[in-house]
Structures are given as C-alpha cells and as structure tokens.
C-alpha cells in the first residue's frame with residue numbers, strides 16, 4: 040500500500056495506511072525537515088549520539104512529541120542487538136535513554152517509542168487485540184540476528200500476542216537501489232544471499248517482510264514505505280551518503 044504523507048505543525052511525516060486506520064494509535068516516520076539543528080544535523084536530528092547539541096535534540100524531540108499529542112517519548116541507546124525493553128513509564132530526564140536496547144515495547148497510553156535511524160529500518164508492530172505497540176531498530180546486523188522474529192517472540196511471551204493479529208510497518212530506509220554489501224559473503228549467512236537483486240546489492244525490505252511472515256504475520260498486514268533514505272537526501276538523513284549526519288525518528292504509541 041502507498042504511504043500517506045502528512046504535515047502537522049511543520050513536520051512532514053510518513054504514515055502507514057495500516058497503522059493509520061487504527062484510531063487508538065498514533066505514529067509517524069519523520070524525515071529530516073522541521074527541526075532546529077544546524078548542518079550537518081539539519082534539521083530534525085533526534086539522536087544524542089552524533090555530535091549535535093543536546094538542548095537542540097531535546098527541542099526537536101519535543102516538537103515530535105507535541106505533533107503526535109503524546110506525554111513523553113522514550114528511546115534507547117541502540118546497539119544492533121536483540122535486547123528488548125518493556126517500557127512502562129517515561130525516562131527520568133528528557134535527555135536520558137534506556138541502555139542498550141533495540142526492541143521497545145509498551146502498552147502505556149501516551150508513551151511514544153522512538154527509534155532513531157539513518158538508513159537502518161525502524162519496524163513498528165502493533166497488536167490491536169492486546170493493545171501493545173513495539174518499535175524495532177533493524178539494520179542489516181539486526182536482520183542477520185533476526186531481531187524481528189525475536190520481537191514477535193517477545194510479544195507472544197510478554198504480552199500474550201498472537202502473531203496473526205499483528206500489524207507491521209517498515210520505515211523509509213536503504214532501498215535495493217543503494218543497499219550495497221561488497222563483503223556480503225562474510226557479513227550475511229548463505230540463507231540471505233537470495234535477497235541479492237544484482238551483484239552485491241540486496242533487497243532488505245523484502246527480507247524484513249519475509250522475516251515477519253516467517254514469524255507468523257499475515258503478509259497483507261505489513262506496510263513497506265518503499266522510500267530510500269540514500270536516494271532522497273532532501274527528505275532523509277543517510278549515513279551512507281553523508282557519514283557525519285543526523286538521525287530521523289520513527290515513533291509509535293497509544294493515544295492518551
């Protein structure tokens with residue numbers, strides 16, 4: 040399904056039609072536009088870890104929070120792993136993060152789960168039966184570790200979710216046009232080599248979709264934004280294109 044592009048309060052965001060159809064949810068895949076950070080973080084950088092001024096990042100995060108009507112945003116230091124954190128309340132301070140987690144899960148209304156990315160995928164999952172939301176930092180290292188399967192297992196074990204009930208959305212991220220892995224024989228296990236679309240280029244969007252369906256999701260309940268962050272420098276931060284740059288945010292939460 041095509042994504043919806045909306046602008047609220049000066050912040051363009053990209054919405055999944057599947058998630059946007061659920062009235063109890065708020066979500067947005069934000070781009071680089073609408074914030075206050077200077078170059079090379081111009082302008083809606085949401086990461087404390089790239090060299091930007093902390094008070095500007097706090098300001099940018101607050102803009103995103105306000106646009107979505109949430110009471111707090113919660114994020115973690117992301118490490119390309121499979122560790123999860125069940126989020127039950129806001130961080131103590133606006134510039135604090137949960138240590139070392141790539142999977143955030145919550146059922147608390149008003150709390151937004153923030154994943155920061157610049158080429159990596161953010162993958163949102165939502166269980167409309169149990170009313171539980173998850174947001175996952177899913178780069179190629181996370182795909183090799185199958186962090187999406189791990190997320191579905193966590194939702195089953197922690198929240199009683201059934202995989203067939205889950206709805207998922209894959210963020211703007213590195214597309215098959217730009218996902219080059221010259222050392223793929225060392226970096227990817229052989230079972231992922233079939234995602235090569237031309238020599239050394241990989242379709243990581245299809246890989247995530249297939250990992251989700253293998254974990255039990257209905258393929259019709261998965262949205263792929265289909266926007267490449269490296270190709271669209273006007274809209275997105277891209278690590279591959281710029282190296283020293285900001286991180287955009289993907290946020291999902293239950294409405295207050």
Ligand SMILES: [Zn+2]
Nearest residue numbers: 216217267270
């Ligand atoms: Zn591209």
